[in-house]
Amino acid sequence: MNMVNKSILVVGGGISGLTAAIEAAEVGFEVFIVEKNPYLGGKVTQINQYFPKLCPPNCGLEINFRRIRSNPAVKFFTMAEVESVSGQEGNFDVTVKINPRYVNENCTACGKCAEVCPAQRANDFNYGLDKTKAAYLPHQFAFPVKYVIDAGACQEGCSKCVEACQYNAIEPDMQPKTMRLNVGSIVWATGWKPYDAEKLSYYGFGRYPNVITNVIMERLAAKNGPTGGKILRPSDGKEIKSIAFVQCAGSRDENHLHACSSVCCMASLKQATYVREQYPDAQIYIYYIDIRARGKHEDFFIKVQNETNITLVKGKAGEILEDPATGQLVIVAEDQLKQELTEQKFDLVVLATGMQPATAETKVPAEMTYDEDGYVAAGIPGICAAGCTKKPQDVAAAVADATAAALRAIQSVRGQS
C-alpha cells in the first residue's frame, strides 16, 4: 500500500511560484498553486520592463500562462491563502481559505459589470494612483481573465452588475470557502513586498507627494499604468526636469532591512533609462553606497552611464526637504568623492526601497527557521522556500531558484515511495 501523495503544492503564484509549479508539472507531477491575488504573476506583472534587456515581463508571463493552459497537471486557486499545514513529507494536509471573488466561473470577461458599475475603488495594482470600478479586471493582462468585485467598495443595495450580467456570473452572496488539499510536498514562494517607505521618516514619503518609491515608478512608466506611461509629478501632473534616485532606502541599514536587497541598483539604472527616453534633457542623479551590477550586468551599468548621462553621487542621502509652495524637493547628502555636503533640488525623487520577504510578516505554518530579516533560512523535510522568500534576488535568479525548488519538491514525493 502506498500512502504517499505525489502532488505538489506551490504557495504563491508570482514568477517564482509559477516557475516552480510549471517546471514540476512538465516533469509530470500534479501541482496546485495557491495565490492570494485574484490573478497570477505577482509583482512582475507590475513591472514595466526587466533589466538589462528592457523587455516586458508580460512576454514571459504570457508564455508561462500558455504552458499552464496546455498542461492540465497545473491547477490554481486565486484569492486563496494557506491557513494551516499538518502532516509530514509525502503526506501534508493543507487548509486553504478561498476568499469570495463574487464572480463565478461563468464570467466571460465581457466587461458589462464594470460598464454599469457606479462605484469606484482605489486601484491597488497602481498603488492607489488611480481608480477602478468596484467591478474590475485587475489589470489588462490578468490571468485568469475573470472579473472581480470589491464588495467593500460597492454602493449599498446596488445590484446593477447582477442585472447587467447575462451569464449569471455575479454572486453577491458568495462566502469564503475552506478547502483541504492533500499533497506530498510544498514549495513556499510568497515573495516579497516593498519595504514600508514611511518608516524612513527623513525621506518624507507619504508627506511629500513627489517622493515616490521604485515600485511606484514602474507603474508611472508603464503604458497600462495610471499616467499611460508618462512619468509625471504626482503633486501637479507636471513634466519633470530633474529626478533623483536614492539607493539603499531601507536596505543595508541597521535600523531597517539589514541585508542588501540586491536588485535596486540595477532597477534604478533601468529606471534612469525610462526617464531618459521621455526627457532627453532631464538631470538624473543616483545617490549610492556601492553600485551592485554583478556579473554581466556590468555591461548595463556601463551602457547606462554612456547613454543616459546620469550623475552618480557616492553617498547616502541624509534627508529630503520639500518646498511646500512648489513641491520641489531638496536632497541633503554628503558627496563622499567630493567630500562636501551637497544640497540639490529635484522635481521628483525615487526611493529605491528594498525587498522585505513576505515571510517577515506571514510565516510558513510549519517549523521553519528565518534569518534576521525574515527570509527563510531553512525548511523542513518536504517544505522548501523559493525565490525572494529565501533571499533577495532578481527575476532571473529567482526563476533559477524556483526551478531548483521544483526538483526538491519532486525529490520529496519520489523519495518517499
Next chain:
Amino acid sequence: MSKKIGVYICSGCGIGDALDMDALAKVATKEYKVPVCQKNAFFCGKEGVEIIKKDIAENEVTYVVIAGCSGRVNYDVFNFGPSVVLERVNLRERVVWTQEPDDEDTQMMAEDYLRITLAKLKNLELPEAYVLENCSRRVMVVGGGLAGMTSALEVAKAGYEVVLVEKEDSLGGWLKKSYKIAPLNAPYTDPEDTGLEARVKEIEGKSNIKVYTSTTVEKTAGAPGMFDVTLKQGGSTVEEKVGAVILATGAVPYEPSKLGHLGYGASPNVVTQMQFEELAAKGAIARPSDGKAVQKVAFIQCAGSRDQEHLPYCSAACCVESIKQALYVKGQNPEAAVYVFYKDIRSSGQYEHFYKKAQSEGVMFIKADVTGVADDGGNLTIEANDLLMGSPTMADELDMVVLANGMVPTTAFEDAAYGTESQDEAACAAADAAPVPAPIIKSNILNLDYRQGPELPSLKYGFPDSHFICFPYETRRTGIYAAGSVRRPMDMSQAIGDAAGAALKAVQCIEMTDKGAAVHPRSGDLSFPDFQMSRCTQCKRCTEECPFGAINEDEKGNPLPNPTRCRRCGTCMGACPERIISFKNYSVPMMGNMLKSIEIPEEDEEKPRVLIFACENDAIPALDMAGINRLQYSKWVRIIPVRCLGSLNLVWINDAMSKGFDGVLLLGCKHGDDYQCHFMKGSELAGIRLSKVSETLDRLGLESERVYMTEINVMDYDKVPKIIDEFVEKIDKFGPNPMKGF
C-alpha cells in the same frame, strides 16, 4: 481517426449583436459542408459545453471549432481531451471588439476567419508523437566541481541515473584547493567548511551515480533521449548512452600573468585569490618568499574584472571571496592589518552580513584606483588614488598582496568554430546576407557531433548562457543545460542552486522526450517536422538555419533530422525552397490553403485586403490586448498566426500576391543584441528571406513595399492598430494589386 467537424458559433459577449450569426453558420454548412454546426449564446457555460461534449460522444465529432472568444480565455472549459482537435476562431477580441458592429465589412472579416480555420482543418491532422524505443533516462554531468557534484546528487535523488565525468583524478574542482567557503547559511557571518568530503561520500554512496575521473568527453553524438557519448580515460574509451547533459565545467581564474600592472610576477608575495586559498588551506598563512606569518595584507579587487582591457564583466564572486580571505587573516591574527582596495563592494543580498562582519573585525575597505604595486625589497607597497579622500594614498610594508583576479568560463578558450567550412557551402543557399550565428567556441568539452559546431553557442564573453530573464535555462542545444559559473559569473551559493535548477531541466527533458513532446517554449507539442527526402536538393538551408542545431548532414549534404533535438519552431520549414518539410498540424500547403480561403473582393468593390502573419508568442497576445482595450483597426486586414516568423516560407508571400492580396504585413519579435525571439533569429531570418522577395515583386511590376515586416512586443498593443492602419493606408496609395482577379 475519422475527421468529423463540428462548428460552434457563440453569440455571447456582444458577438450576436455585431454579426449575422446565420450568415456565419452558412459559411460552415454551405461553403464547407460541415456536418455539425450549432449556435448558442453561452457556449462557455455548463449547458453550452455539454452541447459540444454530447456531439463528441454521440455524434462522433472529432474536430471542434469554437467561434467565439480568444484562445487566451476559457481554455479550461473548452478542453475535450487529447483525442479531439480543437480550433478557436477569435471573433470576439479580433473582430467584434476591434471593428464596427453590424457592418458589412465586419461580417466579411468574421466569415473569413471562420474560412481560414475550416481551410486549416483540411490539412490538419492530430500529430503522432515521435517516441524513442529506448529513451535513455540517464543524465551525464560534465564537471565534478561544486556545481557538477551538486547536479549529480540532485538528479540522483530525484531517482534518475547519473554519469559524472571529471577530468581530474578526483572530484571536487576548486573546493579541493579551498580552505573554507563563504557562508551558505544564516546568519551569513563566518566562513564555512567546504563540505567536500561529505559531498564526495554522498556521491560514492549513491548506487545510481557512476563516476568517471581522469576522464574527458571525446564525442557526444545523438540527441536528447539517445546521446551516445564516447568518454576517454587514459588510452581507452568507454561508451555511455544518456538522455540529457549538464555542462558544469565551471570557470578558471583569469590569467594572472596578464596583471603585471598590479605587481603579479614582480614578487612571489603577490598572489591570486586561489593561491592565497591554497596557502590558507595549508595552515598558518605565511608569505611565500620567506615563510613569515603575515601581519599586513592587501586585497586588490577587480584585478582583471570590470576592465575593458581584460574582463569587461564583473566576476560576481570576488568581493565575497576577498571578504572571506580577509577574515582568514583576521582569524589568524586579530592584530593584522588588512586592506581591501575596491571599486564597489558587491556583497549582494545576505552577504551584506558577511561584509559587516569583516568591517567589525577591522578590515579596512578603501574605494580606490590602484596605480601601482611595488616590491621594496621584501615588503610590498600599493599606490592608489583614494577616491573618498580625493588624494593619493599608499599602503606599505605589506607582507602580501592578493589579486581578486576574477573568472573566465571554461568554454571561453581557443577559437570560434563556426563559419569554417559552411561559409562557401552556404553560398548556394544565401548568396547575400545570412544571419551571423552565435559563436561556438572549440573548447574541447562536449565535442558535440552537431553540424553547427562542437560546443554550446556562447551568448557573450564565452558564457553559454540563456538570453531570457524569465527562462534562465533556455538552451540553444536541446537537452544540454549549462549550470554554475560556466553559465554566467556567480558565487558558490548561486552555483549550488543553479546546479539543482539545471538538474530539473535535464530530467524534465528526459520525461518530455520519453513522451515524444517538445520542451520549452512549445512545451508538450507532439508535432515534429517530416522531411520528404526524395525532393531534397541538398541546399543545406535547413541544417544551417535551425536555431537549435537539430539537423545534421550526411556527406552529400542531405539533412539528417533529429526529432528529439527539435523545438518545433518551423524555421526549417520556412527555410526550405523545395517545401519538403512539414508538420502534421503546420505545413506549407496548410498555410497556403488558409490564406487562399480568404475571399478577395473584385477590384471595383474597393475593398482592399491585407494579410498579416503574426508571431504567436508576442504579436498575437498584443493583438488580443488591442481587442480587450477596444482599440479599432482597419477592416481590410486578415490575421494568420505563425509559430515564429522564422517559419515563414516565401511561397506564402507569392501565394498571397497572386491570390490578389494588396499587401502583406509581418509582425515578429525584436531581433539583434537584445533579441526577444524565442527561436533566436525568427524575424531576422524572415527579414533576410523577404529581401529576396522584393526583387521578385519589382520584376512583376509590384511595389516591393507591399510586403513589410516590423517588430512588436506584447506591450505594443496600443501601437499595433496604428502600425496596421498606416500600412493599409500606404497600400491604398499604391492602388489595387494588379494581379487581383487573375
